[in-house]
Amino acid sequence: MLSPADREIRLGIWKIHILHHAEAREVWGTWLLEELAEHGHALSPGTLYPALGRMERNGWLRRAGSAPHARARQTFRITPAGKRLLKELRREVTELYEEVVLYAENEPKGGRP
Numbered sequence: 641m642l643s644p645a646d647r648e649i650r651l652g653i654w655k656i657h658i659l660h661h662a663e664a665r666e667v668w669g670t671w672l673l674e675e676l677a678e679h680g681h682a683l684s685p686g687t688l689y690p691a692l693g694r695m696e697r698n699g700w701l702r703r704a705g706s707a708p709h710a711r712a713r714q715t716f717r718i719t720p721a722g723k724r725l726l727k728e729l730r731r732e733v734t735e736l737y738e739e740v741v742l743y744a745e746n747e748p749k750g751g752r753p
């Protein structure tokens with residue numbers, strides 16, 4: 641189980657994953673839990689579902705429907721506002737990656753001037 645501090649720092653990363661996948665396809669809770677687990681993020685339904693609700697209230701996701709077989713399959717898609725946000729986040733993640741990963745690999749001892 642993740643500590644509240646672990647959750648706090650990773651919530652943003654999980655939400656970027658969710659936006660990314662909700663742009664490509666309809667997503668739902670159990671699918672997202674499995675997808676995030678593949679990346680090593682073992683979050684609980686008690687963390688994911690409230691996060692999905694907040695993302696919907698923020699206008700980034702909309703409920704798309706429910707698959708006929710399982711009642712848990714409330715599905716979500718990205719909204720136009722979510723797409724705009726994701727576009728900005730892609731640029732910010734790229735910049736973060738370049739600084740935090742690439743720069744750190746090339747200049748392990750130094751800080752950025």
Ligand SMILES: [Zn+2]
Pocket residue numbers: 657658661675676679
């Ligand atoms: Zn993902």
